[in-house]
Amino acid sequence: MKIVIDSGCDLTKEQCLELGVTMLPLKVQLGEKTYLSGVDLTSEEFYDLLDQTEQMPLTSTPSVGEFADTYRKLAETDPEILSIHISSGLSGTYNAAEVAAQQVDASITVLDTLTLSAGTGWQVEAAARAVKAGWGKAKILEMLKQIQAASDTYFTLPDLKYLIAGGRISHLKGLLASLLGIKPIIQVNKTDGKYYDIGKKRSFLKAIQEIPELILKKYGEGAAFRTQIVHASNPEGGEMLRDAMNKVFRCEWVADSLLGPALGAHTGRGMIGLVHAPLAEFPQLP
Structure with a gap:
């Protein structure tokens, strides 16, 4: 095959x-x-x-x-x-x-x-x-x-202009968030594969720190995950998210992934994302 x-x-x-x-x-x-x-x-x-x-x-x-x-x-x-x-x-x-x-x-x-x-x-x-x-x-x-x-995918980003220009979020909603300095936490929905805003913070750092908090509400402290950081040329932000995850969960880390040009065209530099799956639910790979 x-x-x-x-x-x-x-x-x-x-x-x-x-x-x-x-x-x-x-x-x-x-x-x-x-x-x-x-x-x-x-x-x-x-x-x-x-x-x-x-x-x-x-x-x-x-x-x-x-x-x-x-x-x-x-x-x-x-x-x-x-x-x-x-x-x-x-x-x-x-x-x-x-x-x-x-x-x-x-x-x-x-x-x-x-x-x-x-x-x-x-x-x-x-x-x-x-x-x-x-x-x-x-x-x-x-x-x-x-x-x-x-598996679930979350991300946040410092600048919304690329998502707005690419039509990945509505122009009006994105413009309003930008004017207010709001940084969204976005999840890729597993039903339709589209972006959904699941949280908002007033700073990029707080938005990064909010991702583990959202996961914590669903799974509780100490949950074990297969986990991977994805970033758009922002390894420092990736380390912040990794540290925040490690404080709350038991993570088996896959090496960080750098967001490629085609996807980075819709985020710009700086995006920080996370893919995770509960180890108990992730199938044994051959």
Whole structure:
């Protein structure tokens, strides 16, 4: 079985190679130039460019044709394909992959992870390990369903202008929050894969500290989690969140993930996020 992914899962080239997955990059346009996210533009290069321009970045998905060409090439050696993608509630990537799958004579299953970044990356890693262990597609999909149900993604950010420009939050609501200096805590909803504002604070630091407090209300002190920090070129903020989590919970940490250009185009530099899942609910990986 072959696995196809998009760069919105924020796995590095080295991780993709190790996992044996085929990655189609999302695209980022800055000014007159278009880049392939994570291919010819690294995360740090992107945030540096973003700091140097007043123009808002634009993003786009791989085309239906690019997906179809990739599926056909992979099907030459293995007709069984699992295509895993970031939330259809936030990107058109899943829909493009679905259309392409109908055009190719192969057994292609397209999965909507209903999340993004490291949340999607967890599902990709689990699927790739299962393929190497010889699991069938049905068993893999059942495991991914368990990971989806167990995992939650939260984030906060110092500046809302990129989310507003990208249409990820309403212009009026975002503008009002910006004028009042409010920093939202946002959760990716597991039902529709969209962003929902679940808390607000008057400073970015307080918003970071609020994430463990929200988790505490649901699970109680001392809960054990599989946990990963995601940040947009803000390792210091990541350390603040890690320290706050460690004071309240027992965390098994996955190495930090740097938010890629295509997703960073909607947050700007500084975003701090967290993916977590209760260890008791997270399936045993092969």
